[in-house]
Amino acid sequence: MKPMFRIAKREVGLLLNSKTLFVFAVILPFVSFLFFSSLLKVGVARNxxxxxxxxxxxxxxxxxxxxxxxxxxxxxxxxxxxxxxxxxxxxxxxxxxxxxxxxxxxxxxxxxxxxxxxxxxxxxxxxxxxxxxxxxxxxxxxxxxxxxxxxxxxxxxxxxxxxxxxQPVSLENHVLSNPYTNYSYYLNSGFLAYFFQIIIILTTIYCFGSDLKYIKGNQLLRISNGKLSPILLGKILPYTIWFFFVGLIMYYTMFVWQDFPLNGSKIALLIGLILLIISSQCFGLLFLSLSNSFREALTIGSGFAAISLSFSGITFPIFSMPLVLKWISQIFPFTHFFKLFMEQSQQGFPVYYSFKTIIVLMLLCALPIIFFWKKLTKLFIKGEFNHRI
Known part of the structure; x- marks a missing residue:
């Protein structure tokens, strides 16, 4: 446990001393919360x-x-x-x-x-x-x-x-969720979590990639006695705890500050938040292991995070997509998080309806680890990327 805590302490110091990392992990989340909460504050288009x-x-x-x-x-x-x-x-x-x-x-x-x-x-x-x-x-x-x-x-x-x-035939409409047609309830729910996910992925890639860019992988392996797990836990755990705290603030801006409806399980929403954070971090590490350079890792990570909005069902319903795109949409953690969020916040589904979504999110936390473990281990043994750009 000592190597892990030593690496975690080192990572906290890097976070506080690196302007880029500090802006990514600390400043940008709150800027995005403030921006989107202000942008759609009215919620319903008028005049x-x-x-x-x-x-x-x-x-x-x-x-x-x-x-x-x-x-x-x-x-x-x-x-x-x-x-x-x-x-x-x-x-x-x-x-x-x-x-x-x-x-x-x-x-x-x-x-x-x-x-x-x-x-x-x-x-x-x-x-x-x-x-x-x-x-x-x-x-x-x-x-x-x-x-x-x-x-x-x-x-x-x-x-x-x-x-x-x-009018011999009368209409009787029952709006099951969002009866006020408040666009903030729907769009802000997606946009806030969407940018939150982007920040997590890029922060994860940056905190690991910067060590490999500056040939510090071997140094971390010496601290961890040649094992990858203390490096992963030590570097990623402080950000996991921090982003969970930021996620709670995100929920606060939604359900308290903007008074979003909360008709389902609070526990399920917290579980979804934790799984979104961990799965985003795991995908960030996967992209890092597949990349030849720091810049390439950031490019792949930002591209993956950016297109996740299109596959989440916010801009276009998933059930109307071609079959291939429906399957592709399932590899994005944000797709399942947003589904879980809507089910438990606005639609008020019983928790057991969301069990499948929670299990898929868990799988999306585990599968990237299986794919990146050997590659990332080799990368840290080498101590640097193949290309220094």
Whole structure:
């Protein structure tokens, strides 16, 4: 045990004296927590700017405009008279939608004709484009119902019957998780843990790779009496403890500071956090053992960590991926951690539903060790990388 503690003490000293390592392990986690917590602090998009063109200028057209402006998602920022100007503002990104009410809108409605309100929006930006379309559809649906029911009342139909005539099939939606459509609950959960994983992988590669870059592998082997395990435990344990503490702060920013829903098991979330840290460290060591240089190890590690977001299901659902990509997504610890996190925080699944995910995370901690042990041992015996770049 003495060699391990001696190496651990040495590593703590290196952490406090190395500016690069200190920034990686200590500064960056809290900067990322602060950044993403501030970026999506509101959680729900509000007051998206849109423009309107009212060619009718009637009581009903003004009512349509006022109802659009009254929705929490939309804010009428421009009142225009020119269609080309509105389309230009959409292309420039100054507005997210352009609503045009045609001439004789009120007169055609009173004569029983079907009228059209033109809605143009930019769906290249999926979130605001989707919200604009949803809010517009809701307002137009409400106004259409009001007009229809009013006509039915004039004919002597009861209000209840008029409502049934307009919508014979009613909708009853039950949102099982995130009923507030708070994007912070979903996106921040992923982004905070995603950057946390990147920091762990790169810190692990840096703390081991710097010794090999400066030909100190043999020195560590002498301290550990020629054994790899005291080196691994001594160098990695201080960071494991530190990152667990940082992870608890990450959870605090989510569940206390930002009031994320927590409907499942706290123990399962803590287990998931520990397994994410250990598996990320093990993958960092795997990339180190496969690399010919310090720079190559950092490149492979950062690339692996970066693409893990695409395979986690945050940006695109895993079940819709091609079969090959579905299998590839399973090698990323972040994929399983995020699944476990969502199950236990927002969806409130019983813990036994997450047992499979926990077991997979455990395997992703063990399998890299099997692959890197011999290669890393040879690397430390040599004392340096094949290439000093």
């Amino acid at each position: 998206l700017p849109i423009a309107v063109i009212d060619l009718d200028n009637s009581a009903i057209s003004r009512n349509v405009i006022s109802q659009l402006d009254a929705t929490p998602e939309l804010q009428i920022s421009h009142t225009l008279i020119n269609q080309q100007e509105g389309e230009s503002l959409i292309r420039q990104g100054e507005i997210y939608g352009l609503v045009t009410i045609q001439k004789d809108f009120e007169a055609d409605l009173k004569n029983g004709k079907q009228v059209t309100i033109l809605n143009q929006y930019n769906n290249n930006v999926l979130l605001p484009g989707g919200l604009e379309f949803k809010a517009f559809s809701k307002v137009i649906g409400t106004i259409s119902a009001q007009i229809y029911i009013q006509k039915q009342l004039v004919k002597g139909v009861s209000f209840q019957q008029a409502v049934i005539n307009y």
